[in-house]
Amino acid sequence: MEAFIIQLLSGLDGGSAYALIALGLTLIFGTLGVVNFAHGALFMLGAFCTVTLQRLLSLSHEVIDESQKDFLGNPLKVKVPYLQDWFGEATSNAIIDWSVPLAILFAIPVMILIGIAMERGLIKHFYKRPHADQILVTFGLAIVLQEIIKAYFGANPIPAPAPEVFRGSYDFGLLLGFEPNRIIYPYWRLVYFAFAAIVITAVFAFLQFTTFGMVVRAGMADRETVGLLGIDIDRRFTIMFGLAACVAGLAGVMYTPINSPNYHMGMDFLVISFVVVVVGGMGSLPGAVLAGFVLGILQSFASMREVIEVIPGINQVVIYLAAIIILLTRPRGLLGRKGVMED
Amino acid sequence: MSNSNFTRRNMIKTGAVAGAGLAAPTLFSPVWAANHAGYTNAPQGGSVTLGFNVPQTGPYADEGADELRAYELAVEHLNGGGDGGMMGTFTVGGSASALTGSGILGKKVEYVTGDTQTKPDAARASAKSMIEKDGAIMITGGSSSGVAVAVQSLCQEAGIIFMAGLTHSNDTTGKDKKANGFRHFFNSYMSGAALAPILGANYGTNRKAYHLTADYNWGYTTEEAVRTSTEAIGWETVAAVKTPLAQTDFKDYVAPVLSSGADVLILNHYGGNMVNSLTSAVQFGLREAQANGQDFQIVVPLYSRLMAKGAGANVKGIFGSTNWHWSLQDEGSKAFVQSFGTKYGFPPSQAAHTVYCQTLLYAQAAEMAGTFNPCGIGQALEGLEFDGLGNGPTLYRAEDHQCFKDVLVVKGKENPTSEFDLLEIVEVTPAAQVTYDASIFGGDLGTCNPGA
Known part of the structure; x- marks a missing residue:
C-alpha cells in the first residue's frame, strides 16, 4: 500500500511536468498549426532564467581576507554580494535563498518576449510550409539555443536549490496512519504539482473566461471565419505563442530545484512531450493535461523494482506502449478533435 | 585500418620486440631503436604529434575542457615552456625523470585534438582521423569507460599507444585490456577496497x-566492487536497481528506498546521473532520515x-573516493596546482591531473625506450615504478597495464571556503590495500601491435 501511494505521488509529480510542457506545445499547435520542436528548449531557457537571476542576485565585489589563503597560497578573495552591502547579510541571504520563486517574476516577461521574437523572427515564415520543414527548422533552433546556453553557462549542471523552508520532505505516512518514514515526499515536488495545477487552471480560465481567449478559441476552430470578421487573429496567435513559451519557461523555472539545470534538459523532455500531445489528442488542451498525468503515473508504476524485476526495461518503454495501445483504440487520442492533422 | 595481430609481418615484429625486451629489460639501446x-x-x-581525444561537446564537455587545459600545459612543459610543473618532481626508480624540456626524444611536441562526444563511435572516428590524417603517434x-574501451581497441588495431584518461571501470584494464593500452586512473575495485x-x-x-x-559497463563494475567490499565487512545488500543512463529524474527510484528496509543508499552514478540522483535522494529527506535505529x-x-559542484550543498x-585532489600537499601535487592554477586561475580537476600524468609518462617511456615504437614504449611502461606525480610511489603493473597507487577517500565538505573547496580528504588509502591479483577480472593483454 505504501509503495502504491508513493508511486502515485511520484506519477502526479512527474505528470505535472509533462502536462505543463505538453500544454504549451498544444497551444502552439492548436493556434498556429506549427509542430514546435524547440519547445523543450523553451523549457530549458526558463530553467536558465533562474540561473541568470541567481547570478544577478549574487553579483559581488571582492574583499581580500588576509587571514585565509586561496588554493595558490595567496590571500583569499572573498566575494561579497552587492545585495549584502545594500540590505545587510540576513536580507541578502533571504533574497538569494528565494531566487527560484523570484525567478517566476523574472521569467514571465523574458519568456513572453523570447516566444514573440521566435514566432515573428522565424516561425511565421514556416506557417505555410509542410510540417517536415517546421520540424527541421524548430529542431535546428533548439540545437542552436542549447549550444548558446552551453557556451555561456558550461556543460555541467548548475545547482539551483529550493528555498530553505521547502528543502525537507513531508511524511504522508503519518497523515494516513502509517509508521514514520514509510511514505515521505519532498515539499518542493508537492509545490511543483500545486504550481502546475495553478498554471494549468489559469491558462484554461484565460481561454475560457476572457474575450481574448474566446477569440483565440474561435480562431483555433475556424481561423478564416474569424479573420473575415475583421479580427487580427495573427496578432492574437503571436501572443498565444508568447504565452505558450511562458508556460514552458515557468515549468523550467520551477523544475530547477528538482534537477540542476543543464543545457540538455529540454531535449530530455521533448520526445516524451510529443507523445503526450499525440496521446492526449492533437490540438486538445484538456487532452494534453490528461495524457500528461496518465503517462506520468504509468511511468512511475512501471519504475517499481518489483515490476522491473518481472519485465526488465518496462519503465523505459511503457509510455510508448501505452501510446500505441491508445492510438490503436482511439486514433485521435484521448480527447482529440476531428479534423486536426487529418487532411 | 586493416592491421591484425596475426599477420606474418606483425608476428615477426612482435618477435623482434619480445627478443629486444628480453635482451634489454630496462632500457632500450639506440641501436635497437634504429x-x-x-x-x-x-x-x-x-x-x-600527440592526439588528445576528449569530450568537447556533450554532457562531459567541461571535464573534457579541463583535460585539454592539462594536455596543453603538459605540452608546454615538455617543450621547455612554463615552470615545468611536475616535470621537476617526477622521479623514476629514485632518480630524476628523463624529461628535460626539450620535447620528446629531441622532437618538439605538437598536438591535435578530437571530440569524443562521450560516444564510443564518435570517439573511435575522431581517434581514427587523428591517426590517419594527422599522423598522431599516441592517442x-x-x-568515460565505454569510450576508453572502444578507443583502446582501435589503437590496438592501429598500432598506436593509448594512454587512457578518466576511465574507472574495472574492464578497461580487466576483461577489455589491450597490450597497447595503459591506465593511470584508479578503478572500481580500488574505490570499493578503499571505501x-x-x-x-x-x-x-x-x-x-x-x-x-x-x-552500463562502469555502473556494473562499481556496484560489484562496492557490494563485494561492503559485504565483506558485514553489510547486507537489500536491493540493487539498474537505472537507465539517460534518466534525469530519479524520483521513481529514490522514493521506495526508505521503505525498503535499507539504511544506506549507494549511488553508483557518475556525472549528470550522480548530480540528479543525489539531488533526488537529498530531496526525499534521506540524509536526515532514520532507519533501523540508525x-x-x-x-x-x-x-x-566538477560534478560535486553541480550537486552543490547536497x-x-x-x-x-577520488583519484587525486588539488588539496594534496606532496611536492608533485603542489607543483601541478601552482602551474595549472597560475595559468588558468582555478585548481585542476582529477581528470586534468590524470591526463597530465599520462602525457608525462608517455614522454618518459619514449625517452627510456629511445623510440616512439609503441612496443618499445609499452615495454618501458610495463613495471615502471615512479613517484612525484601526486599519488605517491606508483607502479605501472606489467600484467594489466594498470597503475597502482594510493587512493583518496573523500567527504563532501561541510563548510567550503570557496567554489573549489568542495571535498575534504578523509584518508589516503595505501596502494597495497587496493592492489589485487591481475587475473581476477579476466581478459588478455595480447601482444603489442606496432602497426605499419
Whole structure:
C-alpha cells in the first residue's frame, strides 16, 4: 500500500511536468498549426532564467581576507554580494535563498518576449510550409539555443536549490496512519504539482473566461471565419505563442530545484512531450493535461523494482506502449478533435 | 585500418620486440631503436604529434575542457615552456625523470585534438582521423569507460599507444585490456577496497545497503566492487536497481528506498546521473532520515570535483573516493596546482591531473625506450615504478597495464571556503590495500601491435 501511494505521488509529480510542457506545445499547435520542436528548449531557457537571476542576485565585489589563503597560497578573495552591502547579510541571504520563486517574476516577461521574437523572427515564415520543414527548422533552433546556453553557462549542471523552508520532505505516512518514514515526499515536488495545477487552471480560465481567449478559441476552430470578421487573429496567435513559451519557461523555472539545470534538459523532455500531445489528442488542451498525468503515473508504476524485476526495461518503454495501445483504440487520442492533422 | 595481430609481418615484429625486451629489460639501446623504426606514424622531421581525444561537446564537455587545459600545459612543459610543473618532481626508480624540456626524444611536441562526444563511435572516428590524417603517434583522453574501451581497441588495431584518461571501470584494464593500452586512473575495485573500511569505521558493520546503479559497463563494475567490499565487512545488500543512463529524474527510484528496509543508499552514478540522483535522494529527506535505529547514509563511490559542484550543498558529509585532489600537499601535487592554477586561475580537476600524468609518462617511456615504437614504449611502461606525480610511489603493473597507487577517500565538505573547496580528504588509502591479483577480472593483454 505504501509503495502504491508513493508511486502515485511520484506519477502526479512527474505528470505535472509533462502536462505543463505538453500544454504549451498544444497551444502552439492548436493556434498556429506549427509542430514546435524547440519547445523543450523553451523549457530549458526558463530553467536558465533562474540561473541568470541567481547570478544577478549574487553579483559581488571582492574583499581580500588576509587571514585565509586561496588554493595558490595567496590571500583569499572573498566575494561579497552587492545585495549584502545594500540590505545587510540576513536580507541578502533571504533574497538569494528565494531566487527560484523570484525567478517566476523574472521569467514571465523574458519568456513572453523570447516566444514573440521566435514566432515573428522565424516561425511565421514556416506557417505555410509542410510540417517536415517546421520540424527541421524548430529542431535546428533548439540545437542552436542549447549550444548558446552551453557556451555561456558550461556543460555541467548548475545547482539551483529550493528555498530553505521547502528543502525537507513531508511524511504522508503519518497523515494516513502509517509508521514514520514509510511514505515521505519532498515539499518542493508537492509545490511543483500545486504550481502546475495553478498554471494549468489559469491558462484554461484565460481561454475560457476572457474575450481574448474566446477569440483565440474561435480562431483555433475556424481561423478564416474569424479573420473575415475583421479580427487580427495573427496578432492574437503571436501572443498565444508568447504565452505558450511562458508556460514552458515557468515549468523550467520551477523544475530547477528538482534537477540542476543543464543545457540538455529540454531535449530530455521533448520526445516524451510529443507523445503526450499525440496521446492526449492533437490540438486538445484538456487532452494534453490528461495524457500528461496518465503517462506520468504509468511511468512511475512501471519504475517499481518489483515490476522491473518481472519485465526488465518496462519503465523505459511503457509510455510508448501505452501510446500505441491508445492510438490503436482511439486514433485521435484521448480527447482529440476531428479534423486536426487529418487532411 | 586493416592491421591484425596475426599477420606474418606483425608476428615477426612482435618477435623482434619480445627478443629486444628480453635482451634489454630496462632500457632500450639506440641501436635497437634504429633497427625498429617500422611502426605506425613514425615521426618524420623535428616534431612529434600527440592526439588528445576528449569530450568537447556533450554532457562531459567541461571535464573534457579541463583535460585539454592539462594536455596543453603538459605540452608546454615538455617543450621547455612554463615552470615545468611536475616535470621537476617526477622521479623514476629514485632518480630524476628523463624529461628535460626539450620535447620528446629531441622532437618538439605538437598536438591535435578530437571530440569524443562521450560516444564510443564518435570517439573511435575522431581517434581514427587523428591517426590517419594527422599522423598522431599516441592517442590519449576520454571521460568515460565505454569510450576508453572502444578507443583502446582501435589503437590496438592501429598500432598506436593509448594512454587512457578518466576511465574507472574495472574492464578497461580487466576483461577489455589491450597490450597497447595503459591506465593511470584508479578503478572500481580500488574505490570499493578503499571505501569499505572507512564506511565500516564511520557507519558500523551492521548496515543494509540499497544500490542504484547506472545501467552500463562502469555502473556494473562499481556496484560489484562496492557490494563485494561492503559485504565483506558485514553489510547486507537489500536491493540493487539498474537505472537507465539517460534518466534525469530519479524520483521513481529514490522514493521506495526508505521503505525498503535499507539504511544506506549507494549511488553508483557518475556525472549528470550522480548530480540528479543525489539531488533526488537529498530531496526525499534521506540524509536526515532514520532507519533501523540508525542515521540514514548516502555514499557516492566515485567523486569528481566538477560534478560535486553541480550537486552543490547536497554533497556535504557524503563519502566517496577520488583519484587525486588539488588539496594534496606532496611536492608533485603542489607543483601541478601552482602551474595549472597560475595559468588558468582555478585548481585542476582529477581528470586534468590524470591526463597530465599520462602525457608525462608517455614522454618518459619514449625517452627510456629511445623510440616512439609503441612496443618499445609499452615495454618501458610495463613495471615502471615512479613517484612525484601526486599519488605517491606508483607502479605501472606489467600484467594489466594498470597503475597502482594510493587512493583518496573523500567527504563532501561541510563548510567550503570557496567554489573549489568542495571535498575534504578523509584518508589516503595505501596502494597495497587496493592492489589485487591481475587475473581476477579476466581478459588478455595480447601482444603489442606496432602497426605499419
